[in-house]
Amino acid sequence: MTRPKPKKPATSEIPGVSMLDRARETLRAACDRLSIHPDVYEELKWPRETLAATLLIRMDDGSRRAFKAWRCRYNDRRGPTKGGVRFHPNVSLDEVETLAFWMTFKCAVANLPFGGGKGGVCVDTKELSPNELERLSRAYVEAFAAFIGPDRDILAPDMYTNGIVLAWMADEYSAITGQPSPTALTGKPLAFGGTRGRIDATARGGYVALRELHGPLGLSPDKATVAIQGFGNVGYHAAKLLHADGYRIVALSDSRGAIHDPDGFDPLAVMEHKSRTGAILGAPGHGETREISNAELLELDVDVLVPAALERQITADNQARIKARVILEMANGPVSPAADAWLAEKGTIIIPDILANSGGVTVSHLEWVQNRSGFYWDASRVRDHLRDVMETETQAVWALHSEMGLSLREAAYVHGLRRIAGSVEARGTPAYFEEA
Ligand SMILES: NC(=O)C1=CN([C@@H]2O[C@H](COP(=O)(O)OP(=O)(O)OC[C@H]3O[C@@H](n4cnc5c(N)ncnc54)[C@H](OP(=O)(O)O)[C@@H]3O)[C@@H](O)[C@H]2O)C=CC1
Numbered sequence: 011m012t013r014p015k016p017k018k019p020a021t022s023e024i025p026g027v028s029m030l031d032r033a034r035e036t037l038r039a040a041c042d043r044l045s046i047h048p049d050v051y052e053e054l055k056w057p058r059e060t061l062a063a064t065l066l067i068r069m070d071d072g073s074r075r076a077f078k079a080w081r082c083r084y085n086d087r088r089g090p091t092k093g094g095v096r097f098h099p100n101v102s103l104d105e106v107e108t109l110a111f112w113m114t115f116k117c118a119v120a121n122l123p124f125g126g127g128k129g130g131v132c133v134d135t136k137e138l139s140p141n142e143l144e145r146l147s148r149a150y151v152e153a154f155a156a157f158i159g160p161d162r163d164i165l166a167p168d169m170y171t172n173g174i175v176l177a178w179m180a181d182e183y184s185a186i187t188g189q190p191s192p193t194a195l196t197g198k199p200l201a202f203g204g205t206r207g208r209i210d211a212t213a214r215g216g217y218v219a220l221r222e223l224h225g226p227l228g229l230s231p232d233k234a235t236v237a238i239q240g241f242g243n244v245g246y247h248a249a250k251l252l253h254a255d256g257y258r259i260v261a262l263s264d265s266r267g268a269i270h271d272p273d274g275f276d277p278l279a280v281m282e283h284k285s286r287t288g289a290i291l292g293a294p295g296h297g298e299t300r301e302i303s304n305a306e307l308l309e310l311d312v313d314v315l316v317p318a319a320l321e322r323q324i325t326a327d328n329q330a331r332i333k334a335r336v337i338l339e340m341a342n343g344p345v346s347p348a349a350d351a352w353l354a355e356k357g358t359i360i361i362p363d364i365l366a367n368s369g370g371v372t373v374s375h376l377e378w379v380q381n382r383s384g385f386y387w388d389a390s391r392v393r394d395h396l397r398d399v400m401e402t403e404t405q406a407v408w409a410l411h412s413e414m415g416l417s418l419r420e421a422a423y424v425h426g427l428r429r430i431a432g433s434v435e436a437r438g439t440p441a442y443f444e445e446a
């Protein structure tokens with residue numbers, strides 16, 4: 011099937027164009043495809059509200075430090091806004107708003123009763139003591155307490171935030187509201203109202219999406235090779251699940267560098283090494299292991315490349331050197347729009363973030379449901395539900411890709427947009443009244 015060329019060279023790689031501007035191009039293209047009412051584009055091109063704050067923290071040495079923080083509620087037409095909080099030195103307003111835009115579409119693709127939100131703090135957590143990290147986590151909630159809530163904006167983990175951080179945040183939120191209020195945050199530890207199955211949910215969702223496409227993509231786990239960038243919550247669990255399925259994990263990385271072994275790695279042994287030494291470098295493989303750079307990892311000749319760290323790892327600068335047949339986007343936004351169009355034209359299959367990593371928020375939804383009902387599910391029920399959602403939505407996106415000649419990303423946006431547009435239009439656009 012011939013795929014339509016992108017209408018114009020994207021503004022995506024032009025310096026000075028924000029990430030949100032780039033994301034808007036994807037939205038514009040999806041709106042054009044569906045001949046969506048202009049009201050919908052007009053609404054979705056802007057975040058509904060974003061709050062900025064400066065968090066002032068007392069450091070262990072007695073000094074005071076300021077950290078910039080944001081929380082964005084991008085769009086809440088389908089329900090309360092939902093999304094993680096990222097702690098990273100490069101967090102910016104533009105990044106938070108773009109991540110919240112992506113959450114809006116991700117929640118729609120997964121058919122959840124949520125809109126999209128996201129938050130972040132500009133901080134290098136590796137420079138903080140556990141006590142400082144706790145003060146920062148609590149200060150974040152204190153700053154945004156009026157903004158969040160179980161029916162307004164629900165927080166979750168993202169890069170460099172985890173169950174412990176979410177427990178501090180949930181505890182602080184409960185103290186502010188004066189009653190146990192776990193429902194405003196998901197990704198909590200089990201003992202604090204968390205759900206079974208959230209820890210590996212993001213990776214498991216991506217694994218199910220990939221498995222669902224084995225046939226059409228001609229992938230056979232016992233023959234396929236995989237390289238994974240990032241060895242945190244998502245990268246590690248993705249490695250474990252793919253390895254258990256028979257895939258050969260030939261390269262892995264973290265922020266300090268990458269390792270390559272054509273004979274493959276056992277992710278458990280690599281994690282044991284990382285837990286002991288703090289880094290992936292030096293971890294044993296099954297054969298001859300060598301150190302490579304994160305850039306080299308992305309360019310390896312593998313069947314499946316899994317970016318599971320930061321956005322904009324594959325851009326116009328390195329697109330021509332990307333050899334993987336399939337890219338499973340477990341990170342948010344790892345492929346720039348220009349590289350996306352270029353790779354799609356070349357025939358690389360990209361399973362887009364808003365589908366591939368939607369397993370995390372899908373199980374976060376279950377945590378929210380369980381907190382509201384007070385009835386807790388066992389792990390197999392959670393996994394079965396996650397599998398059903400991922401299989402259904404992956405098939406729906408694949409069908410649009412095949413029927414409309416779209417890339418999988420375009421198809422996922424069309425799929426999500428239909429649902430969001432339905433909620434916008436149902437509130438009274440001219441198109442809705444004409445049809446009603
Ligand atoms: N957690 C979740 O449920 C979800 C996460 N995501 C997305 O998945 C991605 C990863 O998140 P998550 O696993 O939770 O984050 P974590 O903080 O658990 O792990 C991040 C990993 O990325 C590594 N890393 C950081 N910078 C780089 C770099 N420049 N090059 C290579 N590796 C790097 C870190 O290395 P080191 O260990 O050395 O610090 C760490 O191994 C993010 O894009 C996030 O938005 C999407 C949906 C849900």
Ligand SMILES: O=C(O)CCC(=O)C(=O)O
Pocket residue numbers: 092093094095113116165166167168196197342367368370371372374
């Ligand atoms: O679990 C959630 O609510 C959101 C996770 C997240 O931030 C993401 O999917 O990018």
